[in-house]
Amino acid sequence: MKISTRLNHPPSVSVPADNRPLVAPIYQSVKFTFDDVAEAERQSRGQRQGFQYSRVSNPTLEQLSLTLAQLQGREECLLTASGVAAVNLALLALCKQGDHVVLFAEMYQPTRYMIRRLLARYGVTHTMLSIEDTVGIEQTLASKPTRLVIFETPTNPVLKIADIEAITAAAKRHGALTVLDNTFAGFHNHGQFDIDVFVHSLTKYASGHGDVMGGAVIARKELIDKMRTDFIVIGATLDPHTAFLIQRGLKTYALRYERQCANALEVARFLEGHPNVASVTYPGLSSHPQYQLGQRQMQDCGSIVSVDLKAQGVAPAAFANALKLFAISASVGSTESLVQPGQLMMPRDLNEAEQGWAAVSDRTMRLSVGIEDVEDLMADLQQALASS
Ligand SMILES: Cc1ncc(COP(=O)(O)O)c(C=O)c1O
Numbered sequence: 001m002k003i004s005t006r007l008n009h010p011p012s013v014s015v016p017a018d019n020r021p022l023v024a025p026i027y028q029s030v031k032f033t034f035d036d037v038a039e040a041e042r043q044s045r046g047q048r049q050g051f052q053y054s055r056v057s058n059p060t061l062e063q064l065s066l067t068l069a070q071l072q073g074r075e076e077c078l079l080t081a082s083g084v085a086a087v088n089l090a091l092l093a094l095c096k097q098g099d100h101v102v103l104f105a106e107m108y109q110p111t112r113y114m115i116r117r118l119l120a121r122y123g124v125t126h127t128m129l130s131i132e133d134t135v136g137i138e139q140t141l142a143s144k145p146t147r148l149v150i151f152e153t154p155t156n157p158v159l160k161i162a163d164i165e166a167i168t169a170a171a172k173r174h175g176a177l178t179v180l181d182n183t184f185a186g187f188h189n190h191g192q193f194d195i196d197v198f199v200h201s202l203t204k205y206a207s208g209h210g211d212v213m214g215g216a217v218i219a220r221k222e223l224i225d226k227m228r229t230d231f232i233v234i235g236a237t238l239d240p241h242t243a244f245l246i247q248r249g250l251k252t253y254a255l256r257y258e259r260q261c262a263n264a265l266e267v268a269r270f271l272e273g274h275p276n277v278a279s280v281t282y283p284g285l286s287s288h289p290q291y292q293l294g295q296r297q298m299q300d301c302g303s304i305v306s307v308d309l310k311a312q313g314v315a316p317a318a319f320a321n322a323l324k325l326f327a328i329s330a331s332v333g334s335t336e337s338l339v340q341p342g343q344l345m346m347p348r349d350l351n352e353a354e355q356g357w358a359a360v361s362d363r364t365m366r367l368s369v370g371i372e373d374v375e376d377l378m379a380d381l382q383q384a385l386a387s388s
Contacts, residue, residue, distance in 0.1 A: 031054075055235055063247060067250060079214060080237065081242075083201020084215070090150075093227035096147075099146075102137065106160055134167070138170045178194075180195045202216055203331065261303055263303070263369045268305045269285070270382075281307075313385070335370050
């Protein structure tokens with residue numbers, strides 16, 4: 001074999017069946033080969049197990065899919081290149097022209113955009129309500145045939161808790177599917193409810209380290225099968241190396257989430273007693289307006305704390321600028337603590353009434369609490385609140 005041939009056909013290395021690597025290798029290969037044409041044909045017809053092309057399936061992605069489906073308590077999972085790709089896949093694959101969708105003003109802005117602007121171009125109509133309006137949900141579903149209800153809980157950034165039982169029961173009564181963006185609550189939460197489809201941004205708690213993006217659509221097999229061909233041809237799949245990093249990040253998911261929740265509760269309690277703070281919203285505080293609902297629905301209360309600063313105290317930007325451990329940054333769920341001021345989270349696409357439901361003010365601060373030592377975090381918040 002000449003050099004250029006050898007370089008393109010390197011020696012293969014086989015690993016004995018009783019000598020497996022502890023960590024599964026990354027299958028960084030787009031293509032998979034077959035010993036003969038008949039087997040390749042059987043693979044493309046779905047008549048045998050195996051892999052052909054990584055946009056369709058890949059062993060590294062398969063392992064991550066199985067892990068996430070089990071974590072969320074459902075049968076199957078499709079992995080996408082970002083969280084928004086997961087939201088969009090679920091919407092595109094489940095809706096057709098003439099369908100009606102219910103969404104909420106408190107949702108992630110790109111999700112609102114997808115439904116109100118993109119899907120509208122393809123003849124999908126919508127009704128936007130407040131997540132607190134359970135009567136409005138029932139009335140809307142009763143008066144308009146609806147394909148799906150998409151919602152989030154706790155909401156971003158003011159942490160309203162959706163009444164999942166009320167929403168899923170109303171949806172079932174009227175033949176609508178429910179899609180829950182479960183990114184904030186995490187895979188270990190909400191699996192006990194009768195939700196048809198979960199979507200997640202893996203960019204947050206799953207990978208956990210703020211260095212990769214990904215998304216997941218998780219559901220029972222019958223629904224995933226319906227979405228699979230759209231998923232393959234839309235092509236926003238995850239790369240195997242990223243899937244490997246997310247799988248690696250997941251090893252500490254439970255530990256990170258537990259520590260983040262414990263830190264968030266202490267931070268929330270500390271801020272609640274501070275003279276420069278007007279209000280603190282955290283589902284784990286008994287002062288949260290839906291504390292009982294949160295306790296019933298969730299195993300823990302999350303790592304996000306929403307704070308409204310007093311008008312006569314420190315200016316919001318000065319507070320964020322003064323923080324040394326909380327980085328001014330979008331997104332949540334990193335091991336490092338982050339802060340996002342209200343002026344960067346204003347839902348400007350909403351009208352005045354809808355902005356009232358979204359309830360973000362320019363004195364709102366979203367804290368995404370990390371895994372640092374909580375005393376250092378509280379000392380940092382204390383010095384920032386004292387700054388002028
Ligand atoms: C609730 C929620 N869903 C979806 C997304 C989108 O995720 P990604 O940034 O991975 O596309 C985000 C991102 O902040 C989010 O907060």
